Amino acid sequence: MRRVKGIGSLLLWGSPLIMVGIVIASILFGAKNLPMSTVWDALFHFDPENVDHQIVIHSRLPRAIGALLIGAFLAVSGALMQGMTRNYLASPSIMGVSDGSAFAITICMVFMPESNSAMEMILFSMIGSLIGVAVVFSLATLVPGGMSPVNMAVIGLITGTFLSGVSAGLASYFQISQDVSFWYNARMHLMTPELVKIAIPFGIVGLILAVAISKSVTVLSLGEDISRGLGQRTVLVKVIATLAVVMLTGISVALAGKIAFVGLIVPHITRFLVGIDYRRIVPAAGVLGAIFLGLSDVLSRFLNYPFETPIGVVTSLIGVPFFLYLIRKRGGGKHA
Numbered sequence: 001m002r003r004v005k006g007i008g009s010l011l012l013w014g015s016p017l018i019m020v021g022i023v024i025a026s027i028l029f030g031a032k033n034l035p036m037s038t039v040w041d042a043l044f045h046f047d048p049e050n051v052d053h054q055i056v057i058h059s060r061l062p063r064a065i066g067a068l069l070i071g072a073f074l075a076v077s078g079a080l081m082q083g084m085t086r087n088y089l090a091s092p093s094i095m096g097v098s099d100g101s102a103f104a105i106t107i108c109m110v111f112m113p114e115s116n117s118a119m120e121m122i123l124f125s126m127i128g129s130l131i132g133v134a135v136v137f138s139l140a141t142l143v144p145g146g147m148s149p150v151n152m153a154v155i156g157l158i159t160g161t162f163l164s165g166v167s168a169g170l171a172s173y174f175q176i177s178q179d180v181s182f183w184y185n186a187r188m189h190l191m192t193p194e195l196v197k198i199a200i201p202f203g204i205v206g207l208i209l210a211v212a213i214s215k216s217v218t219v220l221s222l223g224e225d226i227s228r229g230l231g232q233r234t235v236l237v238k239v240i241a242t243l244a245v246v247m248l249t250g251i252s253v254a255l256a257g258k259i260a261f262v263g264l265i266v267p268h269i270t271r272f273l274v275g276i277d278y279r280r281i282v283p284a285a286g287v288l289g290a291i292f293l294g295l296s297d298v299l300s301r302f303l304n305y306p307f308e309t310p311i312g313v314v315t316s317l318i319g320v321p322f323f324l325y326l327i328r329k330r331g332g333g334k335h336a
Contacts, residue, residue, distance in 0.1 A: 011273070015287045019068055022294035026064035027056055029298065031306050034060075058193060066191040066199075066255050067297040067311075068290040071262055073203055073248035075289020076210050078263025079270065079281050083217040084241045088326055089153040091263035092129075092249040098260070099160035100132020101125040101253035102183040106167040110174050118195045118254075122202060126250030133242055135159050150327060186257035186312050188297055199251045206247035207286065213240050214278040221278065259293070259312055261319025266292055268326070 011018075027039050034052055041047070042056035074092060081090035081097075092098045108115055108124040115124075136156045140146035146155060164184060171180035182190065216237040220227045227234050252259065270285040296314045303309040 012284055012287055015291060018291055019294065022068070022291065022298060023061075023064040025298050026067065026294065027060045030060065030301055031308065059189060062191050062193045062196045063188050063297070064294070066196050067188060067294045069196070069199065069203060070252045070255055070259060071266075071289040071291070071293025071296075072286040073206065073252045073289075074259065074262040075266035075270070075285040075292070076207060076282055077245045077248045077252075079267040079278070079285040080210055080217060080241045080245050081263070082267050083221040083278050083281070084238055085147075085152070086221055086223070087147075087149045087152055088268070089149045089264070089323070091261070091267075092245065092252075093160075093258065093260035093262075094153050094264060094323075095156035096132040096136045096159035096163065097129050097245065097249045098132070098253055098258045099163040100130070100135070101128040101250050102180075102258050103163040103167050104128025104131060105183050105254070106170055106180050109176055109179060110170050118192075118198045121195075122199060122251055122254040125254035126202075126246055129246040129250040129253070130242075132159065132163070133246060183253065183257045185310055186259045188256050188300075188311055189308070191256055195255060199255055202247055202251050206244045206251070209240055209244040209247070210282050211279075213237055213244070214282040217241060217282075218276070218278040221276070256311075259315060261315045261322070262289055262293055264326075265315075265319055265322050268322075 024039075028034055028036065032055070034056065038052050039056055042050070042053040043061075046057060047053050077097070078091040081092070081095065082088060084090075102125075104124045104127050105121060107128075108120070136152070136159050139155050139159065140152050143151065143155065145151050167180060167184070168177070171177045216232060219230055219232055220234060220237055224234055227237075249263075266289040267281065267285050270281050270288055273288075274280040274284045293311075293315070296318075297311055300309045300311045300314045303314070
């Protein structure tokens with residue numbers, strides 16, 4: 001176990017270099033590979049008339065940074081959800097949170113087509129995340145045994161499927177299917193520098209909230225009775241944790257659409273590496289989530305080169321077996 005934690009510490013300490021390497025690889029490689037000299041010139045001697053410079057600054061750089069941010073946001077969201085609910089299957093994509101964001105954006109595009117600025121997309125996406133959380137947890141409290149991990153996952157998947165179906169129906173009826181498909185089939189290459197810049201302040205607030213309550217989530221993950229016995233205000237902790245999840249997931253969907261399994265896989269790996277203290281899990285999950293999605297984004301360009309594989313396919317190839325493994329290994333119990 002000590003060796004595992006040593007590997008985890010080495011990975012975390014080396015994470016800045018790893019992330020720099022991911023950003024460089026993300027900028028260099030794609031349908032058109034770029035030499036390092038061109039990237040250097042684009043960053044420090046930008047020529048708006050140069051097409052390669054435009055690709056670097058307006059496409060690949062925001063995509064690389066966005067992938068790191070989304071990975072961090074989704075991983076922290078998943079860690080908070082798993083700790084808050086003591087549910088090892090909890091994650092934004094499984095619990096209907098991501099689908100709620102995409103649903104709200106669809107509603108916005110259908111009934112308020114003029115509201116298409118980056119700020120409005122982020123706000124509607126966060127509102128949708130809140131709707132997804134509210135629906136799933138409301139249904140879970142009404143169904144007998146609904147709060148068990150597997151049952152809650154089933155409720156989340158059903159809710160997400162329903163919201164996706166309604167969105168698809170509205171998009172088809174109002175003839176905006178092509179626009180809506182972006183939010184359900186993540187397209188990292190469409191990320192813009194403006195959207196990334198606007199998303200960063202919201203993300204910082206969400207991460208600050210997550211770190212601020214990380215100690216309380218550790219106590220809450222031991223059980224509500226223990227948490228109350230130690231004088232913790234469990235309702236307040238859950239409200240703040242939910243707010244952080246809503247913000248971080250909403251931003252992620254607004255940036256690149258729905259990306260599955262990051263919030264499920266990374267928190268489990270993080271606990272394996274750093275232990276069960278959420279004061280360490282939250283920041284470590286953010287770092288590992290950024291690395292995981294950044295590497296997945298780079299890998300997506302080589303699976304069917306020179307064509308690009310959707311990043312959701314890459315995360316699903318890892319996430320689906322991991323999901324099935326958790327169900328088989330853990331059954332219906334809650335994590336410690």
